Amino acid sequence: MFDDLALFVSIVDHGSLQAAARHANLPAATLTRRLQKLEATLGCQLLLRSARSLKPTPEGLLYYEQCRPLLTALTQATATLDDDLNQVKGTLRVLAPLNLSRGLLGPAYASFMAAWPEIRLELSLSNRNEDVWRHGADLAIRVGQQDDPKLRQRRLGVIGIVLVASPTYLAEHGVPAHPHELEAHRLLVASPISTWRFTSPDGKETIEMQPQGQCDVNDIELAASLAEAGQGLLYCPRTLCHAALEAGRLVRVLPEWRTPQRTIYAVWPQQQLPRKVRALLEHLAEFAAANPLLQDGPELPA
Template identity: 85%
Template sequence: MLDDLALFVSIVDHGSLQAAARHANLPPATLTRRLQKLEGLLGCQLLLRSARSLKPTPEGLQYYEQCRPLLTALAQTTATLDDDLNQVKGTLRVLAPVNLSRGLLAPAYASFLAAWPEIRLELSLSNRNEDVWRHGADLAIRVGPQDDPKLRQRRLGVIEMVLVASPAYLAEHGAPAHPRELATHRLLVSSPLSTWRFTSADGKETVEMQPRGRCDLNDIELGVTLAENGLGLLYCPLTLCHQALEAGRLVRLLPEWRTPQRQIYAVWPQQQLPRKVRTLLEHLAEFAAATPLLQGGSEQPA
């Protein structure tokens, strides 16, 4: 009915069926049939037609005057929505982990903002999986399995887990030769990584533990600092300690044992992504693919 209403308004605007038909690229007979259909639905005649003239009936004029502004407003709203969906501008709301965003992903956000100056990025950082719907977020970066069936997802990469300690700690306490020896060491345990798992190179032995730490904390970055100061062994993402490893402030332990890789995902609530969200998603995916530390590897040998 909405399309037929638009055709009726066009007929009145153009002053003739033929002109409105040319504007709509429709045969005049089709336009006449659709006008008659609209009149049948409304139960009144909208136009007085003769061989030489066409003008609205009183009911048609009233209908035209009331509906034309509504159609104009609808067209403007549709154009605005189309603009929002298909242009890379406006506000983008993103939820992301604190340490990953401050570290490896910071250049990705910076290069995205530089490439798209009309984007306003609202970046909310938290190490908890905040509710995407409640925050009205367009996109969220998450680490670990994603089980919410209401959210769509794309895997960006993986983070390798490593066991590290400072040279000073190892000089005083020695290095473990087997994961079971960790029970005799001072351990720094972060709550997001309360389970430590190691698998032998041949895959025949797996050791899994929930260690009791000398220090339990909920911030892994602080754990790296404490480990650098010789206060214990730390099980943490390579992304957070790679600089300390490269500088020699930390040493990797049990390198012959495999540790789980933590998956990194982008998740979003909408079925049809606006172009600005798709652009950020592709930008993050390309950045992650080009960054060895986000693909389960090291930029340099540790």
């Protein structure tokens, strides 16, 4: 009925069926049939038609005057929505892990902002999984298994978990040769990774432990600093300690034992993604695909 109403308004605006038909790129006979259908639905005649003239009936004029502003407003709203869905500009709200964003993903956000200067990127960072719906977020970066069926998701990459310590600590306390020996060491435990899991090189033995650390902390970055300072062994994401490993400030412990990998996902609530969200999603996916730290390695899936 909306299309028929739009055609009726167009007929009145153009002053004739033929002019409205040319504007709509439709045969005049088609407009006539659809006008008759609209009149039958409404139960009244809308136009007085003769060989030389066409004008609204009193009912048709009233209907035209009431409907035309509504039709214009609806057309403008549709155009605004289309613009919002198809333009890479405006505010983009993203929830993301604090440590991952401050470290590994920082350059990805910077290059995205450089590529799309009309985007206002609103990053809300937390190491907890904040509620996407409550925060009105367009996109969220999550680590680990995602079980919310209301959220759509895309796998971006994986983060390997490694056991590390400083050379100073190992020189003073010795190098463990088996996970069972960890109980005799000073351990740094950082949430949310409270369970440590190791699988032997041949895959025949798996050891899972929930250690009581000399220090339990809810910030992995601080725990990594304590490990560099020689305060104990730390089980942490490879993305967080790779610079210290490359510089020799930390070294791998039990490197032959396989450890879990935690998958990184982008998740979002909308069924139809606005173009600005798709742009960020593709940018993050390309960044992750080009980063060796986010690729599958010898570690086990988490």
